[in-house]
Amino acid sequence: MAGALLDTLFSQSAVGLHVLDTELRVVRVNALSDSVPTDRIVGLHFTEAYRLEDPEEAERLLRGVLESGSPVLNQMIRGRLAGAPGPGRSLTVTLHRLDDASGRPLGLLAAVVDVNERVKAQARSKCLESVRKEVGRSLDVATTCEGLVAALVPQFAQFAVVEMVDEVLRGAEPPISPLKPDVPLRRAAVRGTESDDLVGELRRLPEHTPFALAVTDLRPRLIALDRNTPWLGTDPATARLTEATGAHSLIVVPLKLHGGVLGLVSLYRNQDAEPYDAYDLTLAVTAAAHAALSIENALRYARDHVIASTVQRRLLPQDDRVRIAVETAHVLLPGPNSGCWFDTIGLSGARTALVIGNVAGQGLQTAITMGQLRTVIHALAGLDLQPDEVLARLNETADRLALERRSLPPGDSLHHQTLTATCLYAVYDPFTRTCTMARAGHPAPVAVAPDGRPVPVDVPEGPPLFSEDSAPFATAAVELEEGSVLAFLTEALLSADRSVAGVQDALARPDRPLKELCDAVVYHLPAETQPDGAALLLARTGVVPPDRVATWELPHDRTTPAMARTLVRDRLESWNLGEDTIEATELIVSELITNAVRYGTPPLRLRLLLDRSLTCEVHDTSPVVPHLRHARTVDEGGRGLFIVSQLATHWGTRYGAGGKALWTEQEIPADDAP
Secondary structure (H helix, E strand, O other): OHHHHHHHHHHHOOOEEEEEOOOOEEEEEOOOEOOEOHHHOOOOEHHHHOOOOOHHHHHHHHHHHHHHOOOEEEEEEEEOOOOOOOOOEEEEEEEEEEEOOOOOEEEEEEEEEEOHHHHHHHHHHHHHHHHHHHOOOOOOHHHHHHHHHHHHOOOOOOEEEEEEEHHHHOOOOOOEOOOOOOOEEEEEEEEOOOOHHHOOOEEEOOOOOHHHHHHHHOOOEEEEOOOOOHHHHHOHHHHHHHHHHOEEEEEEEEEEEOOEEEEEEEEEEEOOOOOOOHHHHHHHHHHHHHHHHHHHHHHHHHHHHHHHHHHHHHHOOOOOOOOOOEEEEEEEEOOOEOOEEEEEEEOHHHOEEEEEEEEOOEOHHHHHHHHHHHHHHHHHHOOOOOHHHHHHHHHHHHHHHHHHHHOOOOOOOOOOOOOOEEEEEEEEEOOOOEEEEEEEEOOOOEEEOOOOOEEOOOOOEEOOEOOOOOOOOOOEEEEOOOOOEEEEEOHHHHOOOOHHHHHHHHOOOOOOOHHHHHHHHHHOOOOOOOOOOEEEEEEEEOOOOHHHEEEEEEOOOOOHHHHHHHHHHHHHHHOOOOHHHHHHHHHHHHHHHHHHHHHOOOOEEEEEEEOOEEEEEEEEOOOOOOOOOOOOOOOOOOOHHHHHHHHOOEEEEEEEOOEEEEEEEEEOOOOOOO
16 A cells, blocks of 8 residues: 555655655656656655755755754755756645654655646736835936836846837827827836936837837737747847847737726846746736826826916016115025915005915916916005005905815815915005015014024014914014015925024125025025925115105195195206106195195105106095095185006005005106106
8 A cells, every 4th residue: 555655645746756865866856857867866866856946945955954863844945857948936845754764864845836837827926016105106207217117027027118209208198099100109107227318318119129019019929039029120229138138028018098008018037037928928018007007197287287387477476576675586496386476566655565485286277376366465465554454455366266175066076175374464654764564474584684684573473364363464564784684485495494594694794696595595404305396585684775766845835836846846846856746746746745734634745756757645644534426516625646556557555554545656758767
């Protein structure tokens, strides 16, 4: 029975059974392969019989079992049967010591199982899991392509190339297959070679090659490579690459989506790996499909980002306007955040409103919300309100915008997206050299004196826009020396440690041009400080030149309008303004002074300011404001402000601690401009 059992076991078992003597030579073996007779194995050392990749480690393993008697179960090794064709395979070996009746070792029983296909299936599954993990984590096309080759090399391919249709990388829609031969492809990612210069290379696919065929019918190709491969003669670049890498097997898979061609994935294996098979082709197609979806998401995000960025930039000031008493400069750092905004708004009395804000989020809707808030700021600035009143009314508008968003249908993607925004509004008055500020959840500005000393700026923080906090906004006034620099920044520029100190260090020489100071602030920031984009607005304070302003204290009586007309004419003539401008200004001043004498209270002050426009201001201490009305034909009065509104480009009323000021602005003809 024992002999029959052994004969049956060695003849029928699917497991490779080997009886080894104490010298680890094969003394009996069952039929392992049709291509290798058993008599060629008998007598060989076990490591020679299997051409193991690590024979020394296998020798130690066998000797250990022979000496200790402790069995080894399912130990993984790599090798191939002596004389068998092809590369090494994955094998498991189970070792038991054979003892005689007295316990003396006679040799080993080695059971070898070919688990190559199982190991390959596990490797494919692990590789596919790596693709799903690495590809699609970023909304950048280049990063997505790099993630694909990183997931495939070296566990699935020794060399991988991802090529993208060049016009698709530039934002165009993917062309419908078949792809024309003259359409260029750009190498977006390469892995498995030291030739970094391959990335970014542009090429056109040679005709009658697997690459050209794959983008024609959108079907993958599995090709064996050797020196006699016919199409390599028409594709010298691939021929050189194949020779340099020693590749013997190639898979070409089109990156396709909805019938459009995104690009190609080329996967090579060299002599160190088995040739690709049909199962490998299935994995490559699955990985390429996953990558194509991720690339489409990245391209869609890139297009949306371009649109949002374009809208954002069109809504922002296109240049730094030169004003009579404030010099400004700005920089907008790139990033997905499309809600950063800044502004400089000219106000009456040579004052300037300095605004910076940020709507949290990205995309077109964020840019639209930013544009809505900026438009409201412009409208409120024209009312000459205090900064805290401007923010209070802006917050009311924000509440209405939030209510409109909550009123959208539940299926709308914006319905569940909350709005968050911050804003800082400041007004600089060059006559008092005072900057009055209020902020809604926004960082306070950074200020430095003309000699580089930091200037403390303590502005009470109000609640952000769109928040449920109903706390009132508060203002703070800071008196600044002429030549001081104020830096208004979004939160992203102040999130790093010592960031305020870094900004102050960058502004330590405020006499430099503001553009250089903007760059210096950016240079002082860590590289990761503004990953989402940021905005910076710099303002250098000044005063109105004495030769561009005239101020008179006037008596409060009936002769004052005539006196004012004379003073105005003399001053405007000294400014070399035209007669039409002088006559219009005389009439404006006459009407404003007449109203102030009739309805206002002393003291009475007249001020002329010459900039790109001519400003007239009449100050008195009465809180009563005259109103524009249309006088009837038989009325003897009531036409003064109507005349003023027709002669002036802009006019309005500004309140202060000591009363009010009626002001007008007139455009100056180009020939009369200073």
